[in-house]
Structures are given as structure tokens and as C-alpha cells.
Amino acid sequence: MTKTRQFRLIDPELIGGTEQVPRLIGSVCAGCGTVTFPRQRSCPRCTSEDVQPRELAIRGELWSWTIQCFAPKAPPYLPGGVEEFEPYGVGYVELPGEVRVEARLTESDPERLRIGMSMELTLIPVPGASDTLTFAFRPVEEDE
């Protein structure tokens, strides 16, 4: 990913593309076509070691979701203390023909989340570390 002025990525092994259009980096097995995220050195399905990196699709459908309603205890999550905690959405997004990826969701209102809705990859600041970006999915309008 191209360097940005003030941000660093949570893990450069995970995220490629550009800041405007980020891509998740997974891997694909040359033998059986199984796609994984993050990148793996061998295939969990057929055990082949002929596995190549692959930029994953940026859009998919919400496969399941929840709202995280309490502050995780660890690993260090909110250096400022639990008073800073805001509930957040978590889900699996099915990237068509590839894999279901677990991610933060930008939406945390249970009334506005439903299985099957369209989602797109984006970047959000890591809680408690606003100069670091991690990946997330945001709802997209059908005509967007």
C-alpha cells in the first residue's frame, strides 16, 4: 500500500491496494483453488504447499453479524480505559466464490444490519490507537 502521511497499517501482511481502495491479501491454492484469509503457507483443505498470495474481492454479502456490547479485557484494547468503549459491529462477509472474512463493521445499530446485505471493504482507526488503521466492512446501497 502507498505510504500515507499520518497512518500506519495494523499489519501490512493483511492489507494491500491503496488507501482509497484497500484490498485484503489472502492466498489461493494452486492445487484445489481454496482461498484463505489471512495468507497461509499451505492449504488447509488439501495440504498443498503450492499456495500464492491473492488480493480478495472488496464487495460481498453479510453472512452473519453481532454487536460487541462489552469492552474486551485484552489484548491491550483501550489504553484510555473502558469509559472510552463504544459497542461495535462484527460480522462475516462472504466474498463471492472466495471465502467468508471476519471483520469489524462500521455499523453498530442492530436495526440496520441484516444477513444478505451488501458490504464493502474500508479502513477504520484501531480503537485506542487512532494513527493505526485496520480493515472493516461498511454497508453499501444497492445502487452505489
Add this chain to the structure above:
Amino acid sequence: MSAGDDVAVVGVGIHVFGRHDGVTGLEMGAIAARRALADAGITWQDVDFAAGGSDAAGNADTSVSILGLTGVPFINVKNGCATGGSALTTAHAMLVSGAADLALVVGFDKHPRGAFNPLPEDWGIGSWYGETGLMLTTQFFALKIRRYMEEHGITESTLAKVAAKAFANGARNENAWRRTPLSEQEILSSRMVNHPLTQYMFCSPGEGAVALVLARSRRIRELARVPVYLRSVAFRTRRFGSFEVFSPSIPIESAPSATTEAAAAAFEEAGIGPGDVDVAQIQDTESGAEVMHLAETGLCEHGEQESLIQSGGTELHGRLPINTDGGCLACGEPIGASGLRQVHEVVLQMRGDAGERQVAKHCRVGFTQVYGAPGVSACTVLTV
């Protein structure tokens, strides 16, 4: 299995579940072991094989320093939530093979208060996973049941009814931890943890111990008033495509769960079908787990849980009583003891010794299923 190879549970013992300051896990294990030996009418010196373990409370074999140094072969097991099931598998195999006549199996545990606190690095995942806020078991349970509810028409009311049943049964069990009945409405309106799961739909890490005495062939009739035969024990781990805790991604191609495969193997080995089961204890780490495991084990069809549970079918007087001792929800989860607690309860029900919580129907076939991270399951079939 020929008659000569029969294995039966001839003694059971339990140390009350809950929190017990000042008592070690090992001491609880020894207390449960003595009770199981007394129930079988034998002494520790009669035992010629032992297996047991805990997840966080020490090595089971050191209990010989409490029970007595008899030279007995004692295998320590440490296998997460499947610790009890693995110990039972080992003892069963020793008895069936004829390598032992009388075996003791013990499981115990003692965990720190509050939620388990795993680290991504211990699970082969980068630190980004925790920093992003994804390293939580409760999220996994919620994500799994949310999808299941969508696919199979399960309602939030049904999740609450599972917990209400657990606490109602726990109130009738002197060895349970949580003994206060809660209404469906109280459970639904308790603090939201991870949508759709509320506080009272989750079990908590706890403390406790269970021991079983197993015997083979001729010793069974000598020892047991009502022998409860252990027809099969089957233990499986996950395959590619099963949806397990702490998965940054899951394949689109799905596979049968470890529970589905372990249950099918246990029924096949026993020569008994899931439709013959009269009483069962299944893993209920949270309400959704009980719902999903009912179908994964074959005890009902996927989606049938909604009518089965709403109609009271899994209650003490229902057609398929489930988790009659209150399960993990009311007993708490001492990891090393949970799997054996299930067998302990089925044995009491099948002997007719379950007191206030004795099920209405006559029980001839019992079943247990334990499940744990990251995708292990052990199932048993028992008959009288």
C-alpha cells in the same frame, strides 16, 4: 460388541459445582473419586487403571498422594473441553481390551473469575486480531447462532427458553451452582452481551469435580445394583470447513461438525439410533449451543428445535429431556469436569436416582455430547 466385552458405569461421585475458596481442584477431584468408589462399593486399592485431568487445576495423577500410593497406572489427560471425554475414551478402551477390570475416571477444574482470556498468538493468529477487537469467544457463539437462526427459523424466545429450563432444573439439583429460577422475560431483558445473546444465556467458568468407576464383564453384576452400560464413546476433531472459534475466515464450502461426526460414530458403534434416546446431556456453553447441538447430534432435525423447545419437549416431563441437571448454564463450566458431569447425570436418571429432577419417562437409552474449542467433540451412548 460381545457380552464379555461389556463395560458399565458402576459408581459415580461429584463435588458440588460453583466457587469454592480454600479448596484446590485436586482436592475436589479426590473427594469426587472417594464418592465414586464408595458408590461402587470398592476401595482405591481395587482400581487397576485410572485416567483423568483438568484444564487449569493441575495433574490428576498427583491425587494418588491423597487417595493412596497403590502403584496404579494413571494417565493424565489435558485436552481442553474434551478432557473428561478423552479420559473416558482411554478408560473404555483399556476395559474393552481386557487390560483392566476396574477403572476410575476423574475430571476437575478451578478457573479464575470472569471470562476466559485467550491470546491470539496462542491460537496461531497475529496480534492484529485482538487489537481489532475480534478475540472474543462470545462473538463466535453469537455469530454462529445468528446465522443458524436465519437459516432454520429459530427465535430469540427459544434461546431464552433454553436458559429458563436450565435454571429451573438447576434449582432442583443440589450440586448445581445457579439454583434460582429465571423467567424467559428476565433472561431476554438481562444485559446484552453479543446480539442475540444476553447475560443469562451464557455459562460462566466455575469449579467442581466428577468421578466415575467403570467395570468390565463379570465385575459389573457383582458391583452394580443397576448397571448403566457404556455402549460407546466416540471422539472427533474438526474437518476443513467446520465453523469454529477464532476464525479470521471460514470457507464457503461447509463440512459436518466434530459433534455431527462423533455422535454418528457413537450411535453406530452402539447399534442404537438417536430416535431411541430417552434422556440426553449436551454441551450448552450458551443457549444457542444447545439448540444447534440438538440437531447436530441427530436428536432432532435442523429447525425442529423451535417447536420442540417451545412445546416444552426438552423439559423434565417432555418427550426428550435435555440437560436435566441444569447443564453448563446452571452448573457453570469447570472445563475438566463438564464432560463427566454429563455422564454422571445420565447415570442418575437411568438408575432412577435423580430425586427432585427425575424425568417422568422410563429411561432405557441415554446420550451425552461435549464440545469445545477449537472443534473437538466426544459423545457417549449409555443403556440399562
